[in-house]
Amino acid sequence: DPNENADRNNAQGREGARFSSLGEQMLAIAGAANPDRRGSADPRLIFAGPTGMSEGVAADGGFLVQTDFSNELLQNTYEGGEIASRVRRIPIGPNSNGIHMNGVDETSRANGSRWGGIQSFWTAEAGLKRDSTPKFRRIKMELDKLTGLCYATDELLQDSTALESWLRQAFADEFLFKIEDAIVNGTGAGMPLGFLNGGSAITVPKEANQLAGTIVAENILKMWARMPARSRKNAVWIINQDVEPQLYQFVIKVKNAAGTENVGGIAAPAIMFTPPGANGSQYATLMGRPIIPVEYAATLGTAGDIMLVDLSQYLAIDKGPT
Template identity: 40%
Template sequence: MARAALDSGIFETHNDRLARASLERAPQGMGEVDPASGGFLFAPEYERKFLQSLYEAAPILSRCMVIESSDGRPHKFPRIDETSRADNLRFGGVVSTWVDEGTQPTAGKPKVEMIELTPRKVLAIAWATNELVMDSDDLLSPFLERSFTGELAYRIEDAIVKGTGAGQPLGIVHSPATITVAKEVGQAGGTIVKENLDKLFDAIAYPLRSRAVWLIGEGVERQLNKINATNPGTFYYARPSETSADCYATLYGRPVIPTENCPALGSLGDIILADLSLYTLLRNTGIAVSGHAGFTSDQSVFRAVCRVDGAPLLGAPVTATDGTQRSAFATLAAR
């Protein structure tokens, strides 16, 4: 690619990469710094630009708790093993009592468990003919940047919503910490009713509601508009034009984020209420982009690699003092 591609802030020319690889770090076997194997790391400033673009394109990802991993190895994190807010069980066993002077207090201690996250590789690949690379480098570089960041953002957010935890992050839908609200008796398939929304909102612990956001799939917005029409003055869904928010509607005062990562209307997870700050992502910043020739077909291959893992920072719902189970995550059962 021509020098203009480098000036765009993302891709270097093939000769630039060869020179930099040979001058700065000699290859030792096959790897991402070996020109023969087609891999060249981002310069640090390009990597930061790529990561910034990735997060700007990802309204779900950008709200999660992100922890950097410099080595890409598994990391363990402590979390409070709390399943009840009853006396002597809060924070897993911290005890507090009113005592008179000189009275020995009752002892207690928090209960902590460990979770382990291992950065998983997500890979995006694009092919281009060498004629296209040579003839349209000024347009191709920003196009590839947008394409790669958009695709990686989609793939990571899809895992945050509904990842299985097997070779990919554990998503909200499949987490044991998520409360699944049952459909109403006699509720028609492929619908959402006000009682569903009331119960989803009630399932989120009080202190977490101020940070919670709604994630909705395609078709859900139409259901919310129908509920608005049949519950005038008693329902709290406000479309973007009716609020001070710059781009999102609000439901019970919390932002509503439409996303294609939620499944179809009527499926488990088509509407989610979540405090995403309690979803933890472990990220390895070694993002690489490379371009090398597919010799026999006269094509170039561009590759972007990102390594992440994630899981909710809660192990299970918590029984509140009124006996109700609450969590940071709630979704609606299939209908």
């Protein structure tokens, strides 16, 4: 009985038989999707339909990617990104679609606001001690789904090694682009909220009489001054590549005792901008922090063309791919 054999094969597949590679599993899925072979699906496949009515029909349901493969694919995506690898990531359990956390309700660094209202006082001997009540806020984060789809050619389907290599690179690169672009520019509607659109973004205005489409040393110094001191050790500069020529031309203008600007100015200190390769670093640096050129930054002369960000303060949740 073909049905009895299929049931037996499925039971054996659920008992722990595993694919040796992602490419091998993709070939098995492609074979199971062929109407002529639907009754002889590889028993190692894990069936996952949208309902309990048609788990064994690939056209109605689907196949979960084996756990070790999917975890590795996600890990490759995060590790490959200069932005995604720096955010604080919290894994979510398989039966959850979000997380609730308590956060400190700190709105400023003034007395009475630090750590949500914890206060301390210099108190004279035998003086009264005043109480303080900290405040907290509820943080709610929900998952958004990023979906990928591709079609494999007949040639790829004949070679599990080539198929796996192509799938890993293609999906990892595409997912990385979408994730990092959302971290920077996301609207928060059906996707993550990017830091440019969140409440923490601070815009430093250009200098008086500064030409359009330029970046001057004073812009950098003022951005650095606005970065909280405790975040400077983790901060990175995220730029569009068309910003780079500006960084090699920094000049700090000086004024004489009469307040007249000296002609030509002086070169910016070496500590402000260091080209890549100096001191053995793969990154150029500004104020000692790495400069990361990305596709997601706005073009020169537009808000977001150069950003100073402590990405460890950006919180992300994920539950891995299927």
